[in-house]
Amino acid sequence: MKYNEMIERYIYAVTKNLTPKTRSDVAKELHSIISDMLDERCGDVLPTEHDVRVVLTELGKPAELSEKYNPDGGKYLIGGLYYTKYKLVLKIVLISVAFGMSLAGIITTIMEQNIWYIALAQWFGTVFSGLTFAFAFVTILFSFFYHKGIKIDTQSDSPDDLPPVPNEKTTISRWQPILGIVISVVFVVVFLVAPQIFCVLFTENGEFITVFNLETIRSTWYLIIFFAVLGIIRESVKLIDGRYTRRVMNVSIVTDLLSAALSFWWLTNKKIINPEFVRRMTELFIGEDEAIGRVFANFQYLFLGVIVFALVLDVITAIIKSLKYAENSENGIMHA
Amino acid sequence: MNYDEVVSGLILELRRGTLILLVLNQLKKPMYGYNLVKQLEESGIPIEANTLYPLMRRLESQGLLKSEWETGGAKPRKYYALTEDGSIVLERVKKHWYEFSENVNLLLEGREDEIQRND
Structure with a gap:
C-alpha cells in the first residue's frame, strides 16, 4: 500500500463517525x-x-483517537460515535410515526364519520403508544449496535489493516437510508392504523369495499411491525457505516430474506385480502376483460411480487457494491 | 502490587488539569498544535499529539481558545490562540494554582504551620 493511501485510510477511520461539521476540519x-x-x-x-506506520502508531488507534475528538465520547448506553446517528434515526422514526398516525387518524375519522373529540382522544392514545414503542425500539437497537460496534471498530490496530476510503460508487448518501426509514415507517403505521385507506368505491351504491381483510390485518399487527423493524435495522446499519461494507451486505441479505419470507407467509397463509373485494372485482371484469379480473383474484400474489422485487433489488445492490468495495480494499493491500 | 501501573495512573490524573493550564498559558501568542507539542516537550512537559489536539478543540468549543487556518505557508496549519474570555479564566486559574501548589508543597514537606489561611 502506498503510504499516502495508508494516511488517507487512517484519517478516514478517525473522522468517519464525527459530525459532518467537524469532520473535514479534523481531517x-x-x-x-x-x-x-x-x-x-x-x-x-x-x-x-515504515516511517508512516511508526507515526500513525504513535498517534494511536483510530477508534481511540476518534473517541477523543468526540465531545460525547465515553462509556454510555449509546456512546459518542453512535450517538449522533442515534439522534438522527430517532428523530426520523418519531416524526414518521407521528406523521403516519396523523394521516391514518384523519382518514379513519373521515371514513367512519366518528365524533371528532372521541377520535382525537383515541388518536392521542395510539400516537402515545406508537411513539413510546418507536423510542424504545430505536434506543435498544442503537445501544446494541454501539456495544457491538465498539468491538468491531477497535479490531484493526495496525495502520495496514484499515479499510479504504470509499469512492462515490460505494458510498451511501445519508438520504437513501433516511428515505428508506421514512417510507417503511409511514407505510406500516398507516397500514396498521387505517388499513381501510386501501379501498375501492363502488359508485352504484356509494359503498367502500376495502382491499384487505381488516380483521386479519389487525390480528397480525406484530408481523407488520416486525416488517418495519427489519427495515429500520437495515437502513440504520447503512447510515452508520456510510459505505457498502461487508456488514451492510450481511445485514441486507439477512433482513431482506427475512422480510421476503415474512411477506410470503403473511400474504399466502393468512386470508389477507377481503374476499368481498375479489368477488366484486371479478364480477366487474367479465367477458373480454376477464384477464384483468383474474389479476384481482390473485391480488395477494401481485402484492407479494412487488415486495419481493424491491427486496431482491436491494440485496443485489448491496452485494454488488459491497464486493466492489471489498475489491478496492484488497487492491490497496496488494500494492503494499 | 503493580506499582508502575498505579503510579502512572495517578500521574495521569495529576497531569490532566495542569496541562490545560499550561496549554492556555502558552497560547497567549498564537501557535499551531505541533509547535506547541515540541515547545512543551523541550520544557520537560511531554504531551502526546493525540491528547493535545482534541484538548485544544475542546477548549475552543468552550470559548477559551480561537483558531484560524494559516494557508500562506508551505502547508496549511491551524493556529490556536487564547481568547479574551480565555485570558480572564487563565488568570484566575493561575492565581488558584499558585496558592494551591504552595500549600500542597508545604503540606508535603510537613510545614503545615506555615500555611497562611485566607479566612
Missing part, C-alpha cells in the same frame, strides 16, 4: 500534524512506508 488538522511528525522524523529525506 485537515490530522493531515497537517502527520506531515509535521513525518518531517520531524525524516527531515529532508522522503518518508518511507
Whole structure:
C-alpha cells in the first residue's frame, strides 16, 4: 500500500463517525500534524512506508483517537460515535410515526364519520403508544449496535489493516437510508392504523369495499411491525457505516430474506385480502376483460411480487457494491 | 502490587488539569498544535499529539481558545490562540494554582504551620 493511501485510510477511520461539521476540519488538522511528525522524523529525506506506520502508531488507534475528538465520547448506553446517528434515526422514526398516525387518524375519522373529540382522544392514545414503542425500539437497537460496534471498530490496530476510503460508487448518501426509514415507517403505521385507506368505491351504491381483510390485518399487527423493524435495522446499519461494507451486505441479505419470507407467509397463509373485494372485482371484469379480473383474484400474489422485487433489488445492490468495495480494499493491500 | 501501573495512573490524573493550564498559558501568542507539542516537550512537559489536539478543540468549543487556518505557508496549519474570555479564566486559574501548589508543597514537606489561611 502506498503510504499516502495508508494516511488517507487512517484519517478516514478517525473522522468517519464525527459530525459532518467537524469532520473535514479534523481531517485537515490530522493531515497537517502527520506531515509535521513525518518531517520531524525524516527531515529532508522522503518518508518511507515504515516511517508512516511508526507515526500513525504513535498517534494511536483510530477508534481511540476518534473517541477523543468526540465531545460525547465515553462509556454510555449509546456512546459518542453512535450517538449522533442515534439522534438522527430517532428523530426520523418519531416524526414518521407521528406523521403516519396523523394521516391514518384523519382518514379513519373521515371514513367512519366518528365524533371528532372521541377520535382525537383515541388518536392521542395510539400516537402515545406508537411513539413510546418507536423510542424504545430505536434506543435498544442503537445501544446494541454501539456495544457491538465498539468491538468491531477497535479490531484493526495496525495502520495496514484499515479499510479504504470509499469512492462515490460505494458510498451511501445519508438520504437513501433516511428515505428508506421514512417510507417503511409511514407505510406500516398507516397500514396498521387505517388499513381501510386501501379501498375501492363502488359508485352504484356509494359503498367502500376495502382491499384487505381488516380483521386479519389487525390480528397480525406484530408481523407488520416486525416488517418495519427489519427495515429500520437495515437502513440504520447503512447510515452508520456510510459505505457498502461487508456488514451492510450481511445485514441486507439477512433482513431482506427475512422480510421476503415474512411477506410470503403473511400474504399466502393468512386470508389477507377481503374476499368481498375479489368477488366484486371479478364480477366487474367479465367477458373480454376477464384477464384483468383474474389479476384481482390473485391480488395477494401481485402484492407479494412487488415486495419481493424491491427486496431482491436491494440485496443485489448491496452485494454488488459491497464486493466492489471489498475489491478496492484488497487492491490497496496488494500494492503494499 | 503493580506499582508502575498505579503510579502512572495517578500521574495521569495529576497531569490532566495542569496541562490545560499550561496549554492556555502558552497560547497567549498564537501557535499551531505541533509547535506547541515540541515547545512543551523541550520544557520537560511531554504531551502526546493525540491528547493535545482534541484538548485544544475542546477548549475552543468552550470559548477559551480561537483558531484560524494559516494557508500562506508551505502547508496549511491551524493556529490556536487564547481568547479574551480565555485570558480572564487563565488568570484566575493561575492565581488558584499558585496558592494551591504552595500549600500542597508545604503540606508535603510537613510545614503545615506555615500555611497562611485566607479566612
